[in-house]
Amino acid sequence: MDLIIRNAKLRKQKDPVDIGIREGKIAAVETKIEAQGTKEIDVGGKLVTPPFIDPHLHLDAVLSVGDPRYNMSGTLLEGIQIWGERKPGLTKEIIKKNAIEAIKWEVANGTLKIRTHADVCDPRLITVEALLEVKEEVKEIADLQVVAFPQDGVYAYKNGDKLMEEALKMGADVVGGIPHNELTREDGVKSIEYVFELAKKYDRLIDVHCDETGDDQSRFIEVMAKYTIINEMQGLVTASHTTSMHNFNNDYAFKLIGILKRAEMNMITNPFDNSVLQNRTDGYPRRRGHTRVDEMSARGVNVSIGHDSIMDPWYPLGKGSMLQAANLLLHMAHLSGYDQIYQLYDMITDNSAKTLNIQEKYGIEAGKPADMIVLNASDEMDAIRLMSECLYVIKNGRIVASTQPAKSEVTLHGVCEHIDFLIKK
Structure with a gap:
């Protein structure tokens, strides 16, 4: 694999998957891809969708x-x-x-x-x-x-x-x-x-x-x-x-x-x-x-x-x-x-x-062009609510854009806390 996106949250699916990319195409979408990629990105359950x-x-x-x-x-x-x-x-x-x-x-x-x-x-x-x-x-x-x-x-x-x-x-x-x-x-x-x-x-x-x-x-x-x-x-x-x-x-x-x-x-x-x-x-x-x-x-x-x-x-x-x-x-x-x-x-x-x-x-399926985005969100509602950043933008299997999210911190009673605008569960 040229690139593997690991722990991707796909739309309408509960459990994360790995997405394997080879020669600009999606080669596999599986619960766990055993092979190693030339480059790998672990997105930690972030939402991955077509662009x-x-x-x-x-x-x-x-x-x-x-x-x-x-x-x-x-x-x-x-x-x-x-x-x-x-x-x-x-x-x-x-x-x-x-x-x-x-x-x-x-x-x-x-x-x-x-x-x-x-x-x-x-x-x-x-x-x-x-x-x-x-x-x-x-x-x-x-x-x-x-x-x-x-x-x-x-x-x-x-x-x-x-x-x-x-x-x-x-x-x-x-x-x-x-x-x-x-x-x-x-x-x-x-x-x-x-x-x-x-x-x-x-x-x-x-x-x-x-x-x-x-x-x-x-x-x-x-x-x-x-x-x-x-x-x-x-x-x-x-x-x-x-x-x-x-x-x-x-x-x-x-x-x-x-x-x-x-x-x-x-x-x-x-x-x-x-x-x-x-x-x-x-x-x-x-x-x-x-x-x-x-x-x-x-x-x-x-x-x-x-x-x-x-x-x-x-x-x-x-x-x-x-x-x-x-x-x-x-x-x-x-x-x-x-x-x-x-x-x-x-x-x-x-x-x-x-x-x-x-x-x-169009779509995240094996055989289709490897065009996809990784959002700084866990689902579509948070993506729209937060107008989330695209952490990675991938076209034909190549990362063409990336964004580092802004970091917000609030200090209360001398304690500094990171704010991500998500409900704490």
Whole structure:
């Protein structure tokens, strides 16, 4: 064995196991591996899981907050305006530098699989070119999927449809869209039809920004579900955001969720951006700016969590932590039920693997790629509660990141005690 992880606590298993790795693959998962490894790590019962997945990120915009100005209203529309002001001065070098730095942040936090959107509404298509180059340059630490994303609209932007197709010819992995940003509902529907046409033509997955608004009349999600069914693309289509669903009347939402399940659509919620950008015009009381995570999950719809933005015109904070995103969604979506907390962990691991259509190569099983993380936690609840550090991040059997946890001590009555924020049993 090249590497053996000893005394690993796996999800949904009571007793610790050893994980043996050889030539970048998981060779064995056993109660006790008798062989010796070239390198061994005894994790002492810490939680070991497949890596986190970020299924929704905008690497072309990361780390650009304040350039050329700050989003003072905090709205989605002002963020789009600022991005439009920044685009003419963008260079491939700037995009790549910021994207690679943000990827390193995500890797340090345990994320090894990322789906990034690349804005195609620029005749130069430098975002696509840059992120495809980044995909190749970072492959030893992270796997990327690149989405051809029409930020300004397929038809609301001149030659947007042609730029979409050109991005796919360049090598983009996924077809994107943004129907609610088209000039009319008719154009929005037309753009969805075009997205499916391209996906079929180039054999690509689909991931559309859909109904990212508080407007309860924005219902492009039903159009996406229809075309998923009639094109027999169940499991291959994703709708991101769908925040308008929060404001739908409940009878319609109930019917819709049944259709989403029939279509086997993947849904991505983005708690950082959705929590600050949506329902800005509400006054008080303010509705929550996220989709119906609990209702969809309860009815078997695949829901995953994306980071979306890291310090850009739409969201000024963030450090690339999917545990932080899950923690925020727990609060925003009323997901504090015991079982729901563990489901949140699914939303940043297994559910996202299904969204990216990489289930066959994901998981801690013999024969699969040796991609895994060791968390400074004993279970998923503590990982989310503490937003635990990733002690080790392993890709293809190689340690690509490690973290030394902060050490906290409190002195009471002259006695110094180490504080680990765990309940003493």
